[in-house]
Amino acid sequence: MQRTDNRPNGPSGDIAPEVMRRPRQPAHGSDRQSRMRDASAQRLAHGLAWFSISLGLAQIVAPRLISRLVGGNGKYANLIRFYGVRELASGLMIFGQGRRPAAAVWSRVAGDAVDIATLAAAGASPRMNRSGVALATAGVLGVTALDVYCARELSRERVGEAGITMSRSVVVNRPPHELYAFWRTFENFPRFMYHVQSVRTTGPGVSHWVVNGPAGTSVEWDARMTADVPNERISWQTLEGADVESSGSVRFEPRPGNRGTIVRVDLQYRPPGGKAGKLAAMLFNESPEQQIYDDLHRFKQIVETGEVVRSDGSPEGMGDVRQRPGQPSGEASAYGDTAASSSASAD
Amino acid sequence: MKATCWHGKHDMRVENVPDPVIMNQRDAIVRVTATAICGSDLHLYNGFIPTMKKGDIMGHEFMGEVVDVGPDVKNLKVGDRVVVPFAIACGNCLACEAKMYSLCENSNPNAWLAEKIMGHSPAGAFGYSHMLGGFAGGQAEYARVPFADFGALKVPAGMADEQALFLSDVFPTGYMAAEMCDIEPGDTIAVWGCGPVGQFAIASAKMLGAARIIAIDRFADRLAMAASKAGATDTIDYEDRDVFDALKELTGGVGPDACIDAVGMEAHAAHPALFAYDRFKQALMLESDRPIALREAIMACRNGGTVSVIGVYGGFIDKFPMGSFMNRSLTMKTGQCHVQRYMKPLLARIENGEIDPSFIITHRMRLDDAPDGYKMFAKKQDDCLKVVLTP
Numbered sequence: 001m002q003r004t005d006n007r008p009n010g011p012s013g014d015i016a017p018e019v020m021r022r023p024r025q026p027a028h029g030s031d032r033q034s035r036m037r038d039a040s041a042q043r044l045a046h047g048l049a050w051f052s053i054s055l056g057l058a059q060i061v062a063p064r065l066i067s068r069l070v071g072g073n074g075k076y077a078n079l080i081r082f083y084g085v086r087e088l089a090s091g092l093m094i095f096g097q098g099r100r101p102a103a104a105v106w107s108r109v110a111g112d113a114v115d116i117a118t119l120a121a122a123g124a125s126p127r128m129n130r131s132g133v134a135l136a137t138a139g140v141l142g143v144t145a146l147d148v149y150c151a152r153e154l155s156r157e158r159v160g161e162a163g164i165t166m167s168r169s170v171v172v173n174r175p176p177h178e179l180y181a182f183w184r185t186f187e188n189f190p191r192f193m194y195h196v197q198s199v200r201t202t203g204p205g206v207s208h209w210v211v212n213g214p215a216g217t218s219v220e221w222d223a224r225m226t227a228d229v230p231n232e233r234i235s236w237q238t239l240e241g242a243d244v245e246s247s248g249s250v251r252f253e254p255r256p257g258n259r260g261t262i263v264r265v266d267l268q269y270r271p272p273g274g275k276a277g278k279l280a281a282m283l284f285n286e287s288p289e290q291q292i293y294d295d296l297h298r299f300k301q302i303v304e305t306g307e308v309v310r311s312d313g314s315p316e317g318m319g320d321v322r323q324r325p326g327q328p329s330g331e332a333s334a335y336g337d338t339a340a341s342s343s344a345s346a347d
Numbered sequence: 348m349k350a351t352c353w354h355g356k357h358d359m360r361v362e363n364v365p366d367p368v369i370m371n372q373r374d375a376i377v378r379v380t381a382t383a384i385c386g387s388d389l390h391l392y393n394g395f396i397p398t399m400k401k402g403d404i405m406g407h408e409f410m411g412e413v414v415d416v417g418p419d420v421k422n423l424k425v426g427d428r429v430v431v432p433f434a435i436a437c438g439n440c441l442a443c444e445a446k447m448y449s450l451c452e453n454s455n456p457n458a459w460l461a462e463k464i465m466g467h468s469p470a471g472a473f474g475y476s477h478m479l480g481g482f483a484g485g486q487a488e489y490a491r492v493p494f495a496d497f498g499a500l501k502v503p504a505g506m507a508d509e510q511a512l513f514l515s516d517v518f519p520t521g522y523m524a525a526e527m528c529d530i531e532p533g534d535t536i537a538v539w540g541c542g543p544v545g546q547f548a549i550a551s552a553k554m555l556g557a558a559r560i561i562a563i564d565r566f567a568d569r570l571a572m573a574a575s576k577a578g579a580t581d582t583i584d585y586e587d588r589d590v591f592d593a594l595k596e597l598t599g600g601v602g603p604d605a606c607i608d609a610v611g612m613e614a615h616a617a618h619p620a621l622f623a624y625d626r627f628k629q630a631l632m633l634e635s636d637r638p639i640a641l642r643e644a645i646m647a648c649r650n651g652g653t654v655s656v657i658g659v660y661g662g663f664i665d666k667f668p669m670g671s672f673m674n675r676s677l678t679m680k681t682g683q684c685h686v687q688r689y690m691k692p693l694l695a696r697i698e699n700g701e702i703d704p705s706f707i708i709t710h711r712m713r714l715d716d717a718p719d720g721y722k723m724f725a726k727k728q729d730d731c732l733k734v735v736l737t738p
Contacts (some may be wrong), residue, residue, distance in 0.1 A: 162727065173441045260441055293459065301453045304439040306419060308371040309493065311471065313400065313481015314456040323457075326403030326481045327350060328491070330365030
């Protein structure tokens with residue numbers, strides 16, 4: 001998936017250059033890079049977990065052997081067994097914590113500190129083999145470095161400064177100018193964006209949005225168009241003080257060989273604090289990427305066929321997750337919406 | 348209205364349900380005058396297709412009289428007789444422009460679900476699971492037809508329902524199976540499965556100029572129909588003879604030029620152990636489909652030949668003979684039929700007397716008896732090949 005250029009303003013067609021002063025674009029890396037970092041940290045965590053489990057088992061089963069390996073004389077078997085239980089617990093906790101086992105890996109770091117302290121105390125004892133203790137300490141320090149790295153990676157703020165970013169696209173069998181014209185009429189949005197109740201233009205490049213929240217509530221905000229490149233791109237951003245801070249763009253790219261247009265939506269949003277923010281987070285939490293997918297496919301259906309396609313199983317059309325049985329509901333023309341969808345064309 | 352509803356494996360019920368209404372502006376409502384049980388309905392009846400819901404109305408082969416049209420349907424009016432293609436297509440998207448109607452990009456509201464299972468979604472279809480849209484089917488007194496302005500084909504006055512009905516699916520489907528073989532004069536075509544689609548594949552291969560058509564099945568009545576009505580020149584009962592050896596013998600050792608798999612995911616095998624192997628894996632969900640006919644078709648096909656797969660597959664198969672397929676330069680063509688592409692030319696062939704598709708009908712029943720029809724067709728009782736239901 002290709003990333004958008006994250007500049008709020010294009011080279012031309014800018015209508016609100018002042019927003020350049022407060023960009024909300026990702027501070028570092030793209031969504032994909034971020035996911036790759038997550039995946040490699042997770043792999044490392046699992047490696048450490050297996051290490052924990054095997055070392056823990058060895059300490060529980062053969063404490064005397066372990067004692068001699070680290071330069072001791074086979075004593076303190078119960079202490080070593082106790083450490084073994086701790087190792088085992090850390091390892092299992094990493095697997096138990098799912099995709100981002102940050103707390104479990106930090107618990108390993110704490111365990112490492114205890115190990116180092118123990119080895120330091122042991123190194124001071126005349127009955128110990130000093131070179132054995134030094135070797136063991138070097139080993140533990142190495143593992144500690146890995147643990148700290150892994151725990152820090154896993155604790156890394158997942159959403160960058162820009163918040164959560166996503167990107168979706170669909171191919172529509174119409175030239176870019178028609179799709180641009182349809183999209184440029186913001187009042188069209190509720191026809192294919194089901195969570196949007198209304199969009200009203202309130203000033204030059206400024207619009208007021210009312211969006212469905214959970215349990216019959218609604219969230220409102222004002223947004224400003226930050227770029228408007230005819231037939232190519234429209235970008236927007238919420239105004240300061242909005243319940244949901246977000247920015248996004250839609251681009252219309254003609255496919256080679258006269259095969260329609262790729263419509264690509266990029267969206268960033270930051271769930272803010274406060275009650276309204278929590279509400280908004282819940283709103284977006286119902287798989288925002290699926291929501292954009294559904295919106296884009298309904299857009300395609302409206303532009304290509306005239307309206308959102310409905311079935312008995314999905315009376316609301318694309319994205320209707322309730323799935324009634326595939327038989328008429330008995331609701332007389334509840335979804336006829338003749339007035340709303342009479343004009344099919346984009347212009 | 349009365350409708351045949353799916354309630355689970357081997358559990359079809361004719362129930363009273365609400366009448367359909369116009370939900371989209373290009374809809375029509377059709378009073379069903381004839382509808383048929385399709386071999387692919389048996390995959391639903393036998394519980395092999397996921398994403399069915401209790402209460403789903405069955406049926407994708409139907410025709411009838413238009414009783415209501417949406418405001419955007421300009422080419423049909425109340426009272427027109429129409430036959431309806433099983434695959435729902437908008438006529439506007441890139442797939443429809445390429446005449447790949449069963450891949451319409453707009454007609455499946457649950458495309459996301461199909462994408463999870465198949466990567467990309469095919470078109471929506473009547474009465475064929477929620478993965479294909481959750482559309483109510485046509486084994487009912489009335490049916491809603493989306494994109495009726497594009498899909499529904501007017502039936503000429505004077506043509507009987509039984510002659511036109513199979514334009515909805517099995518006739519075009521069998522025809523496409525034969526067309527995918529790129530038949531040249533003198534070709535030998537082997538057809539696995541002599542159900543309705545197999546019969547029409549044989550009849551179509553004959554229309555397209557095949558010199559020799561070999562029908563393969565295990566039911567004497569079906570083989571007899573293939574020879575006497577559809578136009579097969581040879582028949583093989585696979586419980587009687589080894590198919591591979593028989594095909595070699597019949598073709599001087601080279602194998603058929605093209606092989607049609609008109610069986611699909613619930614194939615049977617002559618050898619009980621071979622069948623048990625796939626049935627066992629299917630039961631354990633280690634494979635979803637039993638590709639017994641497909642494996643045979645690949646092994647038997649001549650070097651450089653074509654394997655045309657028209658039988659329905661749902662998921663994943665095991666022991667696909669890729670080595671044979673690759674090393675012998677075979678070609679595979681497949682797909683759900685792009686019905687809208689074939690309806691008019693095939694209607695013309697019916698009108699000029701080249702073929703009368705009603706030859707496949709073995710049983711006529713009332714809609715109320717649909718559950719019996721399913722049972723009879725599934726168990727192949729009473730030489731059942733095609734059940735036509737009238738409301």
